[in-house]
Each structure stands twice: as C-alpha cells, then as structure tokens.
Amino acid sequence: MANRTIGVASLLGMLTALWAVFVYAPTEATMGIVQRIFYFHVSAALMGFFAFFVVFVSSIAFLLKRDLAWDRIARCSAEIGVLFASINLATGILWAKPIWGIWWTWDARLTLQLLLWILFVSYIMLGAYIAEPMKRAALQAVFGILAFIDVPINFMAIRWWRTQHPSPVILGGEGSGLDIDMYIALIITMAAFMLLYTYLLGHRLAVERTQEEVEYFEQLVHSQ
Amino acid sequence: MNWLVAAYSVFFIGIFAYTLMMSRKQKDLDRRIEELRSLIKESDLHDS
Amino acid sequence: MRPLAALILKDIAVEMRRRESVISMMMFGLLVTVIFSFAFEPSGAERDLIAPGMLWVALTFAGVIGLNRSLAIDLDNDCLQGLLLAPVSRGSLYVGKVASNFLFMLIAELVIVPLFIIFNDLRLGGDLLWLILIVVLGTFGFAAVGTILSAISANTRMREVMLPMLQIPLTLPMIIAAVAATSLILGEDKEGFGSWMNLIIGFDIIFLIVSYLVFEYVVEE
Amino acid sequence: MELSRDSEPAVGPAAYAMEAEGITKSYGHLRALRGVSFQVPKGEFVTLFGKNGAGKTTFLKIAATLARPSGGRLRIHGVDIQDEPERIRRQIGFLSHSTSVYRDLTPLENLRFFSRLYGVGHTDEHINALIERIGLGRRKNDPVRAFSRGLHQRVGLARVMLHDPALLLLDEPYTGLDASAVEILNRMLDEVVAGGRTVILTTHDLELGLRASTKIHIIDRGKIVYSAARSDPGVREAYARHIRVGATK
Numbered sequence: 001m002a003n004r005t006i007g008v009a010s011l012l013g014m015l016t017a018l019w020a021v022f023v024y025a026p027t028e029a030t031m032g033i034v035q036r037i038f039y040f041h042v043s044a045a046l047m048g049f050f051a052f053f054v055v056f057v058s059s060i061a062f063l064l065k066r067d068l069a070w071d072r073i074a075r076c077s078a079e080i081g082v083l084f085a086s087i088n089l090a091t092g093i094l095w096a097k098p099i100w101g102i103w104w105t106w107d108a109r110l111t112l113q114l115l116l117w118i119l120f121v122s123y124i125m126l127g128a129y130i131a132e133p134m135k136r137a138a139l140q141a142v143f144g145i146l147a148f149i150d151v152p153i154n155f156m157a158i159r160w161w162r163t164q165h166p167s168p169v170i171l172g173g174e175g176s177g178l179d180i181d182m183y184i185a186l187i188i189t190m191a192a193f194m195l196l197y198t199y200l201l202g203h204r205l206a207v208e209r210t211q212e213e214v215e216y217f218e219q220l221v222h223s224q
Numbered sequence: 225m226n227w228l229v230a231a232y233s234v235f236f237i238g239i240f241a242y243t244l245m246m247s248r249k250q251k252d253l254d255r256r257i258e259e260l261r262s263l264i265k266e267s268d269l270h271d272s
Numbered sequence: 273m274r275p276l277a278a279l280i281l282k283d284i285a286v287e288m289r290r291r292e293s294v295i296s297m298m299m300f301g302l303l304v305t306v307i308f309s310f311a312f313e314p315s316g317a318e319r320d321l322i323a324p325g326m327l328w329v330a331l332t333f334a335g336v337i338g339l340n341r342s343l344a345i346d347l348d349n350d351c352l353q354g355l356l357l358a359p360v361s362r363g364s365l366y367v368g369k370v371a372s373n374f375l376f377m378l379i380a381e382l383v384i385v386p387l388f389i390i391f392n393d394l395r396l397g398g399d400l401l402w403l404i405l406i407v408v409l410g411t412f413g414f415a416a417v418g419t420i421l422s423a424i425s426a427n428t429r430m431r432e433v434m435l436p437m438l439q440i441p442l443t444l445p446m447i448i449a450a451v452a453a454t455s456l457i458l459g460e461d462k463e464g465f466g467s468w469m470n471l472i473i474g475f476d477i478i479f480l481i482v483s484y485l486v487f488e489y490v491v492e493e
Numbered sequence: 494m495e496l497s498r499d500s501e502p503a504v505g506p507a508a509y510a511m512e513a514e515g516i517t518k519s520y521g522h523l524r525a526l527r528g529v530s531f532q533v534p535k536g537e538f539v540t541l542f543g544k545n546g547a548g549k550t551t552f553l554k555i556a557a558t559l560a561r562p563s564g565g566r567l568r569i570h571g572v573d574i575q576d577e578p579e580r581i582r583r584q585i586g587f588l589s590h591s592t593s594v595y596r597d598l599t600p601l602e603n604l605r606f607f608s609r610l611y612g613v614g615h616t617d618e619h620i621n622a623l624i625e626r627i628g629l630g631r632r633k634n635d636p637v638r639a640f641s642r643g644l645h646q647r648v649g650l651a652r653v654m655l656h657d658p659a660l661l662l663l664d665e666p667y668t669g670l671d672a673s674a675v676e677i678l679n680r681m682l683d684e685v686v687a688g689g690r691t692v693i694l695t696t697h698d699l700e701l702g703l704r705a706s707t708k709i710h711i712i713d714r715g716k717i718v719y720s721a722a723r724s725d726p727g728v729r730e731a732y733a734r735h736i737r738v739g740a741t742k
Contacts, residue, residue, distance in 0.1 A: 044235070063489050066561075086444045086483055087238050094231040118441045126438060129428040133521045134245040139424045143438060146420070150442055153475055157445035160467060161452060178225065200246075207246050212252040217260035219522040221267075278609035282595070285606075289597040316651045317713065345595070354592030354652065356559055359582040493560035 003202035010199040013192030014168040017185075025185035037095045039186055043193040044088035045113050049151075051197065052120060053083030056148035071137035072143055075127060078120050080197060085117040100120035108162040115154050119147040275360045279368030280375070284347045293376045294377055301334035301384035309391050323392050324454035327385070328447050331410065334384060336436045339418035342373045343426045352491065362488035366419060370434045370480070374415035398476055399457040402465075406457075408473045410450040416476055417442050420483040423490045446475045507571025508694075510535045510691035511556060516563035517715075525551040527715040528565065532558055533693060535659075536571075538686050540706035540723075541695040546731050548715040549695035550589065552663045556693070557587035569660060583611070586658035590665055592649025596638040600629050600648045603637065603737050604655060611656040619681045627651050628677060643674025650681060661685060663694045667701050679704060711735045 001167035001176045021039045054077040062070035093103055104110075126143055130136035287293055308326040315336055344354040357364055385407055389396065395404060425434035440447075453468040511533040518526040524550045533539050542547045554560040556567060558578040562595045567574050569581045601620060608615040615623075624633050627647045631638065637648055646666065653661065667675055686692060696702045702709065703723055711719040711731055713734055719731040 033225060034227050036228055040232065040235050063486065083242055084236065087235050090234045090238075091231045094227050094234065098227040114490070115441065115444055118444075122437050122441050126424070126428065126434065129430050129434060131521070135427060138492075139427055140317060142486045142490055143419070145440060145486060146417070149478060150445065153445040153471065157448045157471055160471070161448050162462065164452060164464065182282070195488075200239075200242065203243065203246050203250075207250050207253065210250060210257065214253050214256050214260065214459065216522050217257060217264065221260055221263050274612055275610050278606055281609075282598075282606045285602060286595055286597050311662055342698065345597075349596050350589065350591035350593050351595055352593075353559060353589065353591070353611070354585065354607070357557060357585075357587055358607070359579045359611060359612070361579065478685070 003199065003206065006195065006199045006202060010192065010195035013195040017189040017192035020188040022201065024188075025182050026179055028182075030119040031099060034095065034098045037091050039189045041088055041091040041095060043189045044084045044091065045109065046190060047193045047197050048081050048085035048088055048113060048116060050194075051077045051084060051146055052116060052151070054201075055081065055120070055123070055144045059144035059148075060142045062137055063145075066134075068133060068137060070132075071141065072205060072208050073201075074141065075124075076201055076208055078144070079204060080124050081121050082117060084115055084193075084197070084199075085120070088113050089117060106162070108158050109133050111158050111162075112151075112154055115158070116151065120148060123147055123184065275358070276368050276371070279304065279355075280371050283345070283368070283372030283374070285477065287372075287376060288401045290345065292415045293338050294379050296341065297334040297338040297377060297380035298383045301330045301380060302387060302394055304330035305384065305388050305391055319392055320348045320394070320455070320458040323388075323394055323458065324451045326392070327388055327454060328410070328451050330384060330388065331407070332414070332434070332440065332443070332447060333380065334380060335411070335414040335418060338376055338380065339373060339414070339422045339439070340432055340435055342369060342376075342419065347426060356491060359453060362491055363484040365491070366423075366484055366487040369423075369465055370415050373419055377411045377415060378408065381411060384426065390428075394458060396457065402457050406450055406453050406469070406472070409476060410446060411471070413446045413476045414443060416480045416483060420487055420490060423487070425491075430488055446472055447457055449475070453470075507568070508535065509533060509568070510537070510570060512568045513552075513556070513565065514567070516552065516562050516567055517557060517564040517629070518548075518555060518560065519563050524561070525715055526555075529712065529717055531710055531717055531720060533691060535691050536689050538682075538692045538706045539694070540702040540709045541693060541712055542697065542699070542702055542709060542732060542736055543695065543712040544697055544716070547712045548581055549712060550664050551715075552712070553587065553589070553662045553693070553695060557585055557662050558582055559587070583656065584658055585660045585662060586653035586655045586656070587662045588646075588649050588664065588666060590668060592645055592652070594637055594645075594648050594652055597643075599617055599634050599636055600624055600651070601633050603648060604651055607652050610654050611657045617657065620703065623651055623654070641671075641674075642669040643671055643677075646670065646674065647677065650678070654685075659690060661690055661692045663692065665696055666694065667696055667698060675701070687706075697736060699729070699736070703728070 017039070021036055025036065025039070027033055028038075055074045058070040058074040058077065062068075062074065089110070092113070094105075096102055096105045096107075096110075123140060123143055127136055127140045130139060275485050303328065308322075308330070312322055312326070343352070346355065356362075358449045385403075386455070388394075418435070420434055421438045421442065425438060428434045449468045449471040453465055456462055456468070513532075514530050516526055516529040517524065529548070529552055541552070542548055551560065555562045555574070556569065556720060558574050558581055563574075567599045570584060571716070572581055574581055579692055585657070594600075595606070598606070601617075601624065602622065604615075604620045607616070608620060621633070627650065629644065629647060629651075632644060637645060640648065646669075650666075665669060666678060670678065682692065682694075686705060706723050708719050708722055709720070715736050720726075721728055721731070
C-alpha cells in the first residue's frame with residue numbers, strides 16, 4: 001500500500017504548507033492577508049502544468065510502446081491536471097474580486113490557465129466518445145501531444161495580447177520581488193502539492209485498473 | 225478576510241470531494257467485481 | 273510528387289461532382305457575417321474595433337463546416353482503406369488532404385472576405401495585400417490542424433460536435449494573433465504586426481510537422 | 494481475357510507468399526484472433542473458410558498491412574509487415590466487401606487516380622483496355638454510384654489488379670453477386686492463378702470456396718481449426734462440423 005504512505009505524507013505536507021502560508025510567511029504590505037491566496041493559487045497553476053506535461057510524455061510513450069499502462073497514466077494525469085487548473089482559476093477569481101473589485105481579469109497567467117483548462121477538458125471529452133481502448137488511447141495520445149504543443153504558442157500569444165490591452169495583473173507585475181520568507185513558503189507549498197498530486201494520481205490509477213478489471217469480468221460473464 | 229477563507233475552502237472542498245468520489249467509486253467497483261466473480265463461479269459450477 | 277498530386281486532383285474531382293464543401297463554407301461564412309452585422313450594427317470607429325473579431329469568427333466556423341466534410345468523401349465506401357493500401361506514407365496522405373482543404377477554404381474565402389469588407393465597408397487602402405496575407409496564413413493553420421482533427425473526430429460517435437470542440441481550443445493562439453494583426457491593419461500604427469505574423473507562421477509550421485509525424489497513429493487500426 | 498501480364502511477379506526470393514506465426518488481435522477484451530499460424534506457398538490458391546465473426550476479415554486486414562497485430566509475426570514474400578509495410582503494399586492487392594472506389598467518380602477516373610497513387614502511371618489506353626476487359630466498356634463514363642453490386646465489384650477488382658500484385662487478398666468477394674457476376678469473377682480468378690499469382694480468398698460458401706482452390710483452412714473463433722488440400726475427402730465433413738453447426742458463440 002505505497003499509496004497509503006504517500007497519502008499520509010501528502011497530508012503532513014499539506015499541514016506544513018498551511019503552517020508556512022499562515023504562520024511563517026509575512027503579511028504582504030499592500031494587499032494584506034488576502035495575498036496569502038497567492039501560495040495555493042500559484043502552486044495549483046504549476047501543478048496543472050506539471051500534470052499536463054505528464055500527459056504529454058505518457059502520450060508519446062504510448063505511441064512508441066503501444067502499452068495501455070501509459071494511456072492510463074495520461075488519462076488520469078489529465079483529470080488531476082484539470083482539477084488543479086480549476087482550483088487555480090477559482091482562487092484567481094476569489095483573489096481578483098477583493099483586489100480589483102472585478103470577478104475576472106484577463107491577466108496573462110490566468111488566461112493561459114483557462115486555455116489549458118479548455119484544452120484538457122476537450123482531451124477528456126474526446127476519450128469519452130471512443131469505445132475501443134487501443135483506438136481511444138491512440139487518438140487521445142495524438143490530441144494530448146497537439147494540446148501540449150499549443151501551450152507555449154498560447155503563452156506567447158497571450159503575453160503579446162496582454163501588452164496590447166494591459167489589464168490588472170495578479171502577481172503585482174514582474175517588478176514586485178518576493179520577500180525571502182514568502183519564497184520559502186511557496187516552495188513548501190509546492191512540495192506539498194507535488195506529494196498531493198502523486199497521491200491523487202496513484203489513487204486514480206488504482207480506480208482505473210479496477211474499472212478495467214470490471215469490464216473484463218463483465219465481458220466474460222456476457223460471453224458465458 | 226472571508227475571501228481568503230473562501231479561496232482555501234474551495235481548495236480543500238475540491239480536493240476532498242475528488243478523493244471521496246474516487247474512493248466511493250473504488251468501493252462500488254470492488255463490490256461489482258465480487259458480484260461478477262460469484263456469478264462466474266456459479267455458472268462454472270452449473271456447467272461442469 | 274505524383275501521389276500527392278493524384279490525391280489533390282482526386283479531392284478536386286470529387287468536390288466538383290458533389291459540390292458540398294466549398295458551397296457550404298461560403299454560405300456559412302456569409303450567414304455568420306450577416307448575423308454579426310445585424311447583431312452589432314457597427315458604425316464609425318467602433319466598427320474597426322469589432323470587424324477583425326467578426327471576420328475571424330466567421331472564417332473559423334466556416335472552416336469547421338468545410339473540415340467536417342473533408343474526410344467524409346474518403347470514409348464513404350471505405351475509400352480511406354483504399355488509400356491506406358497504397359504504397360504511400362501516411363504523412364503524404366495527410367499533406368494531400370491539407371492541401372485540398374486549404375484550397376477549398378481559400379475558394380470559399382474569395383467570396384466571404386470581399387463581401388465582409390463590403391458589408392462592413394472597411395477602408396483598407398493599401399493594406400488589402402496584408403489582409404490577404406493574414407487570411408491565407410491563418411487559413412493554412414486551420415487546414416493543417418483541422419485535417420488531423422477531422423481524422424480524429426471521424427472515429428468518435430459525435431463527429432460533427434467533436435471537431436469544433438477540438439479545433440477551436442487548439443487554434444485559439446492563432447485566432448488571437450490573426451485578430452490582433454487584422455486590427456493593426458485597420459488602425460494606423462503597424463507596430464507589432466511582424467511579431468503576430470511570426471506567431472501565425474510558427475503555428476502553421478509546428479502543427480504541420482507534428483501532425484505529419486503522428487498522422488499514421490490516427491488512421492491505423 | 495488476359496488480365497495480368499505473363500511476366501513473373503516481381504517478388505522476393507522467399508518460398509512462401511505469406512507466413513503467419515501466432516497472429517493475435519484483440520479489440521478491447523474481445524480477442525478476434527487467438528494465434529493464427531499457416532503458410533501459403535507462392536502460386537497457391539488458398540481458401541479460408543469461416544463463419545461471420547470467426548476472424549477472417551481481421552486476419553486479411555493484418556496481412557494487407559491495414560491493421561496492426563496485437564501479437565505474432567507475419568511475413569509477405571519474406572518481408573515482415575511491421576518492417577517494410579510500404580514495400581509490401583506494392584506487392585499485394587486487397588479487395589474487401591466494400592470496394593473502396595469513389596462512387597462519385599467514373600471507373601476511368603477512379604482507375605486513373607489509383608494508378609497515379611500507386612505510381613504505376615498507366616496510360617489511359619492501358620486503363621481503357623483494362624476497363625474493356627472487365628466488361629465495363631459501356632459504363633466507362635458513368636459515376637460508379639449508379640452501378641449494380643456486381644459491376645461495382647468489378648471496378649474494385651480492376652483497382653486491385655492495376656499494380657499487378659503478386660498476392661491477392663479477397664475478403665468474401667462473392668457476397669451480393671448475381672450468377673453472371675460470379676461467373677465473370679471466377680473467370681478473372683482463373684486468369685490470375687494462370688498468371689502465377691497467389692490468392693487468399695475468404696468465404697463461408699463451400700462450393701465457391703472449393704472451386705479453384707488448391708488448399709483450404711477453416712478458421713473458428715480466431716484460430717485455425719482445420720487445414721487440408723482441397724482434394725482431401727475430410728474437407729466437406731470438417732466444413733459441416735465447423736461452419737454449419739450453430740453460430741459462433
């Protein structure tokens with residue numbers, strides 16, 4: 001039950017992260033305590049990126065090795081990636097409201113996360129509409145690769161688009177450097193998120209394997 | 225202040241709901257497997 | 273070159289007989305333009321603000337309509353299987369399809385874009401050539417991405433819905449660039465136009481190459 | 494009616510036109526092929542009998558490099574299908590139930606397209622001669638859409654013969670044909686065999702399958718269950734046992 005130990009580890013990690021964010025890190029001068037959303041908000045975004053990178057790598061691995069285990073990792077990681085991206089978007093909205101009084105700002109980073117979210121929800125939906133596992137895996141892998149390649153292009157497009165129509169920026173712009181303690185708090189939160197991602201992935205993979213087992217037995221009973 | 229609470233509760237609710245959903249699904253699937261196994265055992269006894 | 277030419281000529285010959293793809297794109301593009309004119313009734317300065325967005329929404333959805341048809345002619349009577357039997361690399365099948373889709377979209381745009389300019393009476397002056405360049409490069413991006421996505425969605429149950437759902441998110445960066453570049457043309461200062469064009473060209477090249485490499489995994493069983 | 498040129502088909506030195514070893518193929522949990530192994534010497538006319546769903550079409554698709562086997566190895570003229578698929582595709586002709594010709598185009602346009610696609614670049618006279626030979630002369634300029642099943646299939650067969658394949662794979666070619674179409678198809682097949690080509694034909698019809706074949710195999714639920722020379726007396730009994738008795742469970 002390796003996943004059980006990772007589960008406990010991620011729980012401890014989360015507790016230390018909370019300690020780091022609420023106790024260790026100093027209060028930001030201008031924005032006040034609401035700025036503490038920043039740590040989880042940014043970590044969620046980075047974990048979203050990491051999850052989609054795992055989808056990209058396992059998609060390529062599947063196309064080369066034709067082993068459904070890679071397809072399973074890609075699909076589960078995409079799901080968790082969407083979960084983290086959703087959290088990032090939600091916390092972004094809840095942060096923009098108190099700071100600028102608007103629900104949504106077309107801030108470059110937030111917009112990019114929204115595009116990522118859309119891309120990988122389409123990836124998941126594509127899988128829902130194909131029956132045969134090998135075919136589904138191949139098509140999802142191809143789209144997973146195309147979607148991930150879209151990310152850097154999106155990044156550039158949105159950044160230039162932002163310079164044309166500047167709007168409030170979540171992180172207070174490039175200029176405002178972070179205080180050392182804030183950095184440390186962020187690093188701790190990132191580590192806790194990484195543990196959490198691994199735990200969720202392991203758990204989701206177990207569910208997926210059981211699901212395939214059920215399908216196998218159902219097919220067996222059906223053809224009895 | 226309550227924005228802060230809202231943001232962090234969104235996070236924990238999200239993660240907790242997802243984990244809960246997964247473990248509930250895991251339980252259902254395990255139960256389903258047991259059902260199917262007994263079904264197969266029954267029909268094996270039946271045939272042999 | 274011969275197999276590639278054969279593929280393109282075949283697509284043209286079938287399209288001449290069925291007359292499905294180009295006409296439907298043309299009509300759909302016009303309808304979207306007309307709807308926007310009613311919806312926004314832009315006039316004066318604000319028109320130059322809205323027009324680029326309207327144009328590229330019209331072209332995007334017209335493109336999706338055409339791409340939905342693009343593989344249908346090969347799936348009919350299992351002709352795709354006939355193509356896969358030929359001693360031709362899957363990549364060249366893809367390039368052949370991109371070329372014919374690109375051609376059909378351009379023909380449809382020969383009608384959509386001029387009428388768009390007339391309906392919204394945009395004053396382009398000398399910049400018409402730049403607009404044509406953006407439209408051509410943008411259309412190529414749609415064709416390159418759309419061809420492989422139409423092959424992917426041909427395997428799913430909800431084919432007509434699946435293609436736009438996959439195509440639009442994937443081509444968003446290029447749509448952003450195309451709209452931005454088009455609005456620069458309508459405005460006075462052209463600053464930044466070059467970087468937007470580079471982005472579109474980069475998008476076209478990257479997706480053409482990657483799709484060329486992975487196309488075989490989409491069509492094989 | 495000389496369909497294929499009398500020159501020896503350009504193939505590798507290998508003795509066998511087709512060698513299958515333990516070919517398996519599964520779609521999800523459904524195991525369509527469970528380990529099919531048999532060899533087809535060059536110039537042989539092999540008939541593969543099997544009920545619907547026994548795995549005939551799946552096997553032919555793998556041999557035609559259209560589908561990837563889940564396991565096992567298959568060689569065409571000594572070349573493994575996963576090593577050099579394109580080289581193999583030059584040497585095989587595959588005609589499935591759907592003829593894979595463009596229904597909006599005429600036979601002439603179809604054949605012109607496929608000859609360019611295969612890079613054989615036949616001149617129009619050559620194609621017209623082929624069209625005459627398969628008895629489509631009068632319908633040359635009508636879109637294939639209007640053709641009967643028999644005529645339709647002849648265009649398909651012409652497509653398959655265009656690049657003069659050494660190995661012909663025909664999947665249930667007789668289904669849906671009327672008597673005269675069957676007769677014309679048989680004449681074409683005899684000619685192909687006379688030209689030294691190898692044929693693998695699948696069908697569930699005993700008489701048509703036995704007509705010109707030299708060797709037969711019976712496939713059931715993804716495995717070869719019986720193999721014999723055509724003249725072997727046990728063939729009819731094996732056919733009755735495997736094919737007619739009950740549907741594939």
